[in-house]
Amino acid sequence: MSDFEGVLDAVRERVDPTPDERRALAEAAERLADRAREAIAELPVEADVLQVGSTARGTWVAGDRDIDLFVRFPADLPREQLQEYGLEVGNEVLPAGREEYAEHPYVKGSFEGYDVDLVPCYRLEDATDIQSAVDRTPFHNAYLEQRLSDADAGDVRLFKQFLKGIGAYGSDLRTQGFSGYLTELLVLEYGGFRETLEAIRDWAPPVVLDPEDHAEAEFDDPLVVVDPTDPERNVAAVVSAENVARVQHHAREFLADPDESVFEPTTPEPLSEEAVREHVEARGTTPLAVVFEAPDLVEDQLYPQLYRSRDGLVRGLEIEGFEVLRAATWADDRAVLFAELSVSELPAVERHEGPPVHVGGHAQGFYEKYADGDAAGPFLDGDRYVVEREREVTTAEEFVRDQLGEVALGAHVESIVEAGDYDVLAGDEVAALADGFGTELAEYFEPTV
């Protein structure tokens, strides 16, 4: 038996649900469906109940305890009614549950130790008629149930665990990784776990897969998997270039040298304040951190705002002439925009280029504006007027303290910054972040693929 197969056997031991686990889950799901059907019977409309997701298809990784039940209402039911009836059924089935709002409301709760989502949707003939993303789920479920063999399901579990191990599993907007559905489509497309890794190793992005050969749109993503149930949708749209590269890297490494550890997510030891100071000292850079109370948003809203704010901060610093070596953003109760500068101080003067001398009025205006001022020049560089004028801010810290509101920030972050409700840590002071963000700082200063 090869190393490869040996490793997989060991991983299967951990990821394949036992017959007891399967049976227990199936029975719990059936009891839930029964309760849902009873609740539906009280309603003035017809509806059916459908178990979907990985626990419906046998592709869940042992230990996952998610049950997804969809309640399908007739396509002609007004949306307000669908929401009202959906929540009614949900509250009946999960009396201790709470209402959640994705694209439309559903109920989330606990049942016999399982995490249950009870979601109302429309029963449609064709996936292209969907009114919201949840309406698509039953089509995905049907497509996969028809095609996935038990062996495929085992390989899906391996691939999911592989993606979890490398941190690329999850289509949430923080991770920007591979969804469960995408994972299953890839294993189906390539024919197994090994085949999937081998194909991924040889990818040359952009990679386009179209299992039903029915694409009706162009996609500008590094990985495109055309949804078998919707020719206009890329199932992998959310996957970042970095996660495509990450899975390629680990596929290549694992195929060359199979090692069980890749299946286990690793979290580095948190850095101490002292260790952060040592890193900063050794690197000779100037880190800056903007710290504020995290806005009260779900992760799928929070992280896009933080990413946008981090990028805006970097761009703002760079436009001002400061140089950013690397940047990051983290959140728990507090949120942090972190930028590590390789150039954080600039001289009192900056070059300011005017128009070419031959551009009539504009050139004359520039010349006259600066001719009698404090700036050095105007003088000529090639065909242009140039002056060296006083710089508004000469340190990155000043910029972040005084002009952060001028960069592109996420909406909630912008409000916080405009209200001045943020602290700035500069240089050594960022060591204080070790209290709360020690793990993130370890990942930052000792980065891996």
Next chain:
Amino acid sequence: MSDFEGVLDAVRERVDPTPDERRALAEAAERLADRAREAIAELPVEADVLQVGSTARGTWVAGDRDIDLFVRFPADLPREQLQEYGLEVGNEVLPAGREEYAEHPYVKGSFEGYDVDLVPCYRLEDATDIQSAVDRTPFHNAYLEQRLSDADAGDVRLFKQFLKGIGAYGSDLRTQGFSGYLTELLVLEYGGFRETLEAIRDWAPPVVLDPEDHAEAEFDDPLVVVDPTDPERNVAAVVSAENVARVQHHAREFLADPDESVFEPTTPEPLSEEAVREHVEARGTTPLAVVFEAPDLVEDQLYPQLYRSRDGLVRGLEIEGFEVLRAATWADDRAVLFAELSVSELPAVERHEGPPVHVGGHAQGFYEKYADGDAAGPFLDGDRYVVEREREVTTAEEFVRDQLGEVALGAHVESIVEAGDYDVLAGDEVAALADGFGTELAEYFEPTV
């Protein structure tokens, strides 16, 4: 009388030679030509004598004391003979003169207080048959003599003095400005001094003039004046974009507000050491100077090497990550390469980008090279591997002390640098250059158009 005409009248007073000056010069030139003809009579070949240049055409500015005499030999005379006979005539006419070497040898000397060049060339039918640049001069002379009126000559003198005043007169490789011949062609083309300034004010480079409408080449210069005697030559090839812009700027200013001072070259007061230190302090920059004994070359060879070395230094610093605000080069007995840095210190680490992960062997090689080293990473940025590795030099001064030989330098400068025969001044230390380069430092720190 307008301000404009009033100013010109005052300038004419200074630049128009008096009748006495004209007569004295004509008589001296005639005596020189006689002596040359006597010397030619001793030779076994025919030759004639031709006075050329501004003093032959009446376009010299009062006080200039240059007489150019060309001795024209038959076109079939071998080059060695031409050179031998040419020097023979020259030494006969100017016994105290010395032999000089441009494209070919000639004799330079003093006669009755005039600076005389006595140059041998070929007598040719057509300017396109020329064997060296000096053979072209008689054609230029004939072309202009046929066309320039006395009034034109007066306007040429005004335009020359204007160009001298703004520092754009001279086709030498240090100045990269307007030659006498070019000045005369422009006044002829536009019809007078005022018309020339008005045309220049409205230039939108690239400007192409072709008085004889016979261009046979494409030119990639901001100013093109096709030589009336050679359809393949741009008379203005040497004029820099900066000098085109400079004359445009001053034409616009002078036409709007005629002021006699523009006709007078200005030299700023030299800066003291203390003043240099104050400028550096106020600007907050880090100046660096590389100082060495100037190589023993004529200016037309020295300055191109210095310009090339200055540009190589700037590029070298920038590639290393340092930022240059402005740079310059100066020479007397010593030569200086001067670079003023806005960023002269960088951290211990630098970002080093690897290939995209999908580029098979190359990517794997990069990963393996850095995986076990001291660099931070490899990690991912987008689809690429990146590491942060130790930087070789962290200050611009170190770079100039240790790696100056690696940048593109002029040939003689390169030898000097390779031999280590140079000093480096950094920061405040450049104030010492005030001893010898005070004027240049004044022009640098208080620049004008």
